[in-house]
Amino acid sequence: MILYMAVGRFISAVRHSSCLTYQYRFYGTTMTSLLVPPVSVRGMTCLDRDAFTTVVNVPTLKLCSSVVSTIMQVLKKYLLKICNFKPIQKTNEGIIIYLNPNIVTKFEDITENDRKLLMDQYEHFDFMSITMKYDNWRRDEILKSILPEDIQVPTAYTLVGHIAQLNLRDVHLPYKTIIGQIFLDKTPNVRTVVNKMNTIDTKFRYFAMEILAGEKNTITITKEHGCTYEFDFATVYWNSRLSTEHTRMTTFMMQDDVLYDVFAGVGPFAIPAARKKIQVFANDLNPESYKWLQKNAAANKLKNNFKAFNMDGRDFLRNIVKDDILSRRAQNLPGSEHIIMNLPASAIEFLDILPDWFTHEEFKKVCLKPLIFHVYCFVKANKTDNVCKLGRLLVEQKLGYILSTDAIVNIQDIRDVAPNKEMVRVSFLLKESMLKDKEPAMKKLKIEMNNM
Ligand SMILES: C[S@@+](CC[C@H](N)C(=O)[O-])C[C@H]1O[C@@H](n2cnc3c(N)ncnc32)[C@H](O)[C@@H]1O
Numbered sequence: 001m002i003l004y005m006a007v008g009r010f011i012s013a014v015r016h017s018s019c020l021t022y023q024y025r026f027y028g029t030t031m032t033s034l035l036v037p038p039v040s041v042r043g044m045t046c047l048d049r050d051a052f053t054t055v056v057n058v059p060t061l062k063l064c065s066s067v068v069s070t071i072m073q074v075l076k077k078y079l080l081k082i083c084n085f086k087p088i089q090k091t092n093e094g095i096i097i098y099l100n101p102n103i104v105t106k107f108e109d110i111t112e113n114d115r116k117l118l119m120d121q122y123e124h125f126d127f128m129s130i131t132m133k134y135d136n137w138r139r140d141e142i143l144k145s146i147l148p149e150d151i152q153v154p155t156a157y158t159l160v161g162h163i164a165q166l167n168l169r170d171v172h173l174p175y176k177t178i179i180g181q182i183f184l185d186k187t188p189n190v191r192t193v194v195n196k197m198n199t200i201d202t203k204f205r206y207f208a209m210e211i212l213a214g215e216k217n218t219i220t221i222t223k224e225h226g227c228t229y230e231f232d233f234a235t236v237y238w239n240s241r242l243s244t245e246h247t248r249m250t251t252f253m254m255q256d257d258v259l260y261d262v263f264a265g266v267g268p269f270a271i272p273a274a275r276k277k278i279q280v281f282a283n284d285l286n287p288e289s290y291k292w293l294q295k296n297a298a299a300n301k302l303k304n305n306f307k308a309f310n311m312d313g314r315d316f317l318r319n320i321v322k323d324d325i326l327s328r329r330a331q332n333l334p335g336s337e338h339i340i341m342n343l344p345a346s347a348i349e350f351l352d353i354l355p356d357w358f359t360h361e362e363f364k365k366v367c368l369k370p371l372i373f374h375v376y377c378f379v380k381a382n383k384t385d386n387v388c389k390l391g392r393l394l395v396e397q398k399l400g401y402i403l404s405t406d407a408i409v410n411i412q413d414i415r416d417v418a419p420n421k422e423m424v425r426v427s428f429l430l431k432e433s434m435l436k437d438k439e440p441a442m443k444k445l446k447i448e449m450n451n452m
Helices: 002-016 069-078 112-118 139-146 170-186 240-252 270-275 287-299 313-330 347-357 360-366 387-399 441-451
Strands: 023-026 029-032 054-063 088-091 094-098 122-132 158-160 163-166 192-200 207-214 219-224 227-232 258-261 279-283 306-309 337-341 371-380 408-418 421-429
Touching: 069 112, 094 122, 139 170, 158 240, 163 170, 170 192, 170 207, 219 240, 227 270, 227 287, 240 270, 240 337, 240 408, 258 270, 258 313, 270 279, 270 287, 270 306, 279 313, 287 306, 313 337, 313 347, 313 360, 347 371, 347 387, 371 387, 371 408, 387 408, 387 421
Parallel strands: 163 192, 258 279, 258 337, 279 306, 337 371
Antiparallel strands: 023 029, 054 094, 054 122, 088 094, 158 163, 192 207, 219 227, 371 421, 408 421
16 A cells, blocks of 8 residues: 555655656666656756755655665666665664665566565665655756757766866857856866867868867866877967877887977877887977977976977978988988978978989988878778778879879878768878989979979
8 A cells, every 4th residue: 555655655756856857877778767857857958956956756665674785786777776875774663775766666677587686685665755856867868957948968978187178069059158167067077168169270270169168278287198298289289189199109109219390280190109219300390399399308208309390391391301311411410300290271282392402312212211201181081982992082182193002001090070071190101213314203294293
């Protein structure tokens, strides 16, 4: 009897809250959640945490004994798992186990086999009221309850140091302040929430951002593969999605090698390479990147094998890189040289320095040892396209030279940037075969192409 009364109470509570629903999956079936914030919060734009308080009826089991360990194996899958709430509670009357009303609406929802295992272990099954507050709701539950039903909940964010970076759509913008506040409250280690704006500084590649909530401070510290980076996220380029590529390249370079990082940013290729005792020349035109690059070199305790430059990439290649390569050849130093060019929107344009970079004689000497270009580019491609092949074609077009199989070191699909846009790295060796007659073939082809 007690049981039926309790179930009746529970069903009426469900009916009252049925306007605000939440889909979840249980054993592969999509169901409507009974645990939802109050309907009144829908459309809220200014965060009122108290408005999320509601009373919910949940199923409970009162145990006979205080030994819960064996029974827990059976009950684990039925437990009420919500934030800041203990589903097993010791009270003066004994131990109460709180179950999830989305899974157990009546005692028979516990499987027959489990019910047998529970036999003699519990005193009674009942429904009890619990008060759920803002602290008990998850971020996505709160967002889902406030946003209009036809708007998708923003779930994705990137964590850069203490900053959570969101990429809100236009439909979210009327709610951006409350979304920012909820992310701030509900995301561990976040002290500032920013929204990426549509505009990207085309020169230095960092994007405009708006602070939505938290500290008005975009200077942050983050770690990547054991190195520490400090920078102002609002004025320099940083992309956590490149972390695998940064490691891949650092692993690829060996101790006697040299790295010329033409578009170094705040150092995610250059600093780990220098930590590996590789000789590094790191350059960036953005004075802010250059400032943080130097700071990061010091913070990561780099010594004489690291030099930073604040020049245009072409000048860096034509002067610093050229002089160093020639000096290395004069000393017959071992190891390979790596020229990393991570400015995918325009790095291939910088290959136009090649025809006049060295004299014919110098070019032949340079090619005696491995000099590898690692050029990043954006490729427009459909899902079925071979993006690596397209990346190679782009580079070949710019060089005016078909890369032979032995000139290709590696071509890597790095990441998808947007629908139908992929980032690719083409790594190739500078080859003597690029020389034809007395002039580099590239120069000839370039002249021919210009005359066309
Ligand atoms: C895509 S970011 C890459 C940064 C870094 N290598 C990384 O992986 O995170 C490109 C960098 O190139 C710099 N840059 C843009 N134009 C440049 C130029 N003409 N010469 C040198 N650096 C340039 C930007 O300031 C930016 O830091």
